[in-house]
Amino acid sequence: MAENPEVAPVVYTPGLVDAHIHPDKTGWAGPWMSRRPASTLQDFIANDLATQREFAETVEARAYALFSHALRNGTLAMRAHVDVSSELGTANVEGVRAAAERLAPHLTVQIVAFPQFGLLTNPGTLDAMAASLTAGADLVGGIDPIGVDGDMAGHLDAVFGLADRAGRDIDIHLHDGGEEGLAQIREIAARTVAAGLQGCVTIGHAFALCDSTLPSLRETLERVAEAEMWIATCALGPDPVPDLGLFEQHGVRLAAGSDGVRDSWSPFGTGSMVDRAHLLAYRTGAITDAELERAFRLSSTAGGEMLRIPDLATWDGASGGTYLEFHSQSIAQLVVDRPVPFSVVRRGHPIHPNSSL
Template identity: 65%
Template sequence: MSTPSIPAESGARPTGGILLTTPGFVDAHIHPDKTTWGSGWFSRPPANDLATLIRNDLQAQLAAGDSVEERAFALMRQAVLNGTMAMRAHVDVGSQIGLKNIHGVRAAAERLASFLDVQIVAFPQFGLLSNPGTLELMEASLGEGADLVGGIDPESLDGDVHGHLDAVFSLAGRHSRDLDIHLHDTGPGGLAQLRLIAQRTMAEGMHGRVTVGHAFALCDSTQPELGATLDLMAEAGMWMATCALGADPVPVLDLLERHGVRVALGSDGVRDAWSPFGTGSMVDRMHLLGYRTGALTDSDLERCFRIATSSGADLLDTPAIKDFSGAGSADRLEFAANSIPELVVDRPSPLAVIRKGRAVSRESVG
């Protein structure tokens, strides 16, 4: 399936350089509640598996000296200054922390409401059914700042695929919310879970309203059931959110495109207990997507740009990006670049971020 093109305009600048005008970016998968952005350096202990990473994450959050709101605001402000106009924030909910992260990220989002559209996913990072009390907190979060229902590794982390999917689809259905599930599992087991999610999506009438984050099982083109899984996901209108992280698997974009599965792009964790890396800039992230997926041609590079802009805008239904029409748009970015492929490779900071017709500055975003 081809991805819709996004117009961009360029013209001579008074200084003789080239001004490229583009739509804003969408960060479709980010964890602003976990970040240490704006705080002191955080030294990360070693971790060799998901369970250890989650345990280290919880310990770091409980020991943090500054509030969720202030840390999230610092990162989200950085994203705004780098041209992000919308984001989907996955925010931890669990019996260990209650709803404080939801409240903190929602407060930060409200401070940036003039610049940034934010969807909050209630995310059961520490387990859903396996962490007693979390399901009830997830439901409560939907009335206290969360917009979407999240899930995580129904089999390997929660230990009950059908029970987990029953819980999250039931919660989404009762509250008329979309669903976004982290799935790190690989191989045949990961693909089987993706097919179950696709089947449930269609059975529940949620076509186009379910996203799977990471979905590493989709990144192994040697798996015999990959094509059938992608076809079922496309039939269900499911999205994949990828983050092009470190050594993590990345999808073969041509393959997903041929099967009709749409892809959005996000930062995932930024300077948190999981990783020391990340900048909060989708300019950097689309560059990494191109690098990790072996983009060589102009067409390959332009696709990375579209995934970071129009695809994310379709997923989040973001008018500021979907309605972009060129240099006269009230919501736009301006870069010193000759073309979109050059922009993806050189990853310059925007010369200007224009939101609702007004220039965004460090002073204006607080």
């Protein structure tokens, strides 16, 4: 029999942080979207572009619906990857920024200018990326220098060059696996150190780092740690997940995110980082309370540290003014049960989950 919430114990937690999400792609709060089949990264990207052209709702409306739902579920900050290209220009960035401003200061949104459709292979995209940094984007993104653009040096020259000229941090998608994927990660780490960007560069997905059979894995983890880079993981479907203990042994910093939520890539995703902590714990074989709590930490304070947001990067208890309240006996239990917080407070200001935002 379920506990009566009026007498259930209460646990206070830090605010949640979504370290990797794509709000411009979501169909949240809209009609059901039937997905096209896809088996390769190129298939998914092509389907995504076609779907974005078909949406009846604006980017701002869809992003706002998703942001509002996530905020009610305790997410107080996001690293949002938003498509920029010669076809789309800066329109998606402007739409996501407008949605985010409607929920400020309760929700902090960092926007990454994301060249999903290619940077070098899609002429005009680099100019659009530069323009996006004055249209609402905060960081410079990249995607599979070899797998998508086919030119590691050229792609990274463009990404690091733009970041240097604009004085921005970097967040690169890297799906490429195998030793080729590890080689790209080591090159990104080397450039991070050379540019003095320690702590300012993130790699999303980094599937190659999840393959324990690769000979150069441990060496690459050491390079990532030395460069103080962040890795964002999403525990998606059949995608590889990191060995959390191995990452900790090597001092690699990790945070969790949702990735796509109800978009053309997948019908799944809820926009709840409690759900994401549950999935990460499940996918990594969590059993003990400490392992469950680690999944929650990667979905909360780790993301706050990655985004460098003081009230979300550390947890001094509810007296700090930013906290969530759950009906649960412990953080370990709430990761398993996945409740919605009944109280969300940011910098001392209550956010009422069931009221209009």
